[in-house]
Amino acid sequence: MTDIHCFDHSFGITTIDTGFVRPGFDASHLIIEGDQAAFVDVGVSSAVPLLLQVLQNKHLAPEQVKYLILTHIHLDHAGAAGSLLAYLPYAQVVVHPRGVRYLAVPKRLVKGSTTVYGEARMASLFGEVLPVPSERIIAAKDHTRLDLNGRSLLLLDTAGHARHHICIVDEGSQGIFTGDTFGLSYREFDTEKRAFMFPTTPPMHFDPEAMHASIDQLLTYQPQMLYLTHFGAVSDVCRLAHDLHEGIAQFTTLARGVSAQGEERTQQLTAKMQALLLTRLRAHGCQLEETRIMDLLAPDIMLNVMGLEVWLDKTRG
Structure with a gap:
């Protein structure tokens, strides 16, 4: 198996490098609260063995994973959901209501990504995209709360990058899992412990006004830490918001x-x-x-x- 690169943070949060595209590009975040766990974003199908190995390394059984929370349905965030779910008997997939049908029947999702990348590159990048059984999907409306062994996770509708995007406010840790709403920040660009931040504006739903509003909404929760899918944990939130x-x-x-x-x-x-x-x-x-x-x-x-x-x-x- 490929070496697993993990970064443990406080409050039972671990950043897992899925290995997609290159090291330090695509993350899944694992939240552990007592004897229950949740993944936030899961990468593509090739990440499944890595994520299962991290559970084992953390002395967690697959039965202890309660949620796969997808910030949105772009395949670098959600492509492995159907494949991973087959190993997690009690987990439910949590996604924006606009994303439900695409997870249950991913044909249109795959077609859209193929339009962007081409058929050959689509197959090599993302691998197999399996459907998620509709009975195992939770449609996360704005301000839905999830309970993870007594830990409250607040889900916010945060358009701008995509109309099917949610962010997850973890009030206990004063952290937010931002998917792509709060931009991209690669560790290779860090200087003197300062992070570099820039927006991500992909097809088809980029909306600058909605993105500005979503960023400002996240700031109202006064987060001390942001957990990005691309990539890892960043602080100095107000400066990064200004840069974004x-x-x-x-x-x-x-x-x-x-x-x-x-x-x-x-x-x-x-x-x-x-x-x-x-x-x-x-x-x-x-x-x-x-x-x-x-x-x-x-x-x-x-x-x-x-x-x-x-x-x-x-x-x-």
């Missing part, structure tokens, strides 16, 4: 400034986003080689450009 708001504004301004169409528009947006993120990283104090930075950012830049193009087409009608 600024990044959203910069991305939309950048997109509106491109008048070309078709492939030329894609090329111009890509070049401008590369330049913007490189400038921000240099101002942040990142000393990595430019080629290394671009390698790390390439998957996100591709998706962000695609999302901005969809958003531009919608706004320009």
Whole structure:
């Protein structure tokens, strides 16, 4: 089995590197409260053996997992849900109401991802996507509360990245599991214990105003720690929120400034986003080689450009 990289935090929270795309890119978070556990996001099907091994390492039986909480149904967060559930006899999958039908019948979800990545890359990246039995799905309406062995988890509807996105407020730890609503922060870009944050604007639902509002909503809970799927735990929340708001504004301004169409528009947006993120990283104090930075950012830049193009087409009608 591939080596498992885990990062234990306080309050029974563990970040598990699923190994998707590259190390330090995609996380599942395990919450343990007494003799019960919950996963927040589960990666793709190849992560299933890793997640089961972490349970064993934590001296937990599969029967002790109560919930698989999916921040949203993008496959890097939810692709393994059906496969993992087969090993967890008592677990229920918790997802935004808009995501329920896509988990139960994932054909449309797979088709949408195939449109983005192409058939061959789709298969190599995500593997098999199995359906989740509808009777094992909980539709998490806004402000739903889950009980994990007496630990209260508050689920919030947080649009902006996707219309089927929830965040999980863990009031006992003063932490929030943010999925992609609170952007991306890779540990390779940390400098002097300061994290770098930037937005994620993929197709098809990017909505800058909703994203601004969701970030501000999360701040009202005064979190001390944020647990990101991409990647891990970050603090200094207010500064990161400021950086994220600024990044959203910069991305939309950048997109509106491109008048070309078709492939030329894609090329111009890509070049401008590369330049913007490189400038921000240099101002942040990142000393990595430019080629290394671009390698790390390439998957996100591709998706962000695609999302901005969809958003531009919608706004320009």
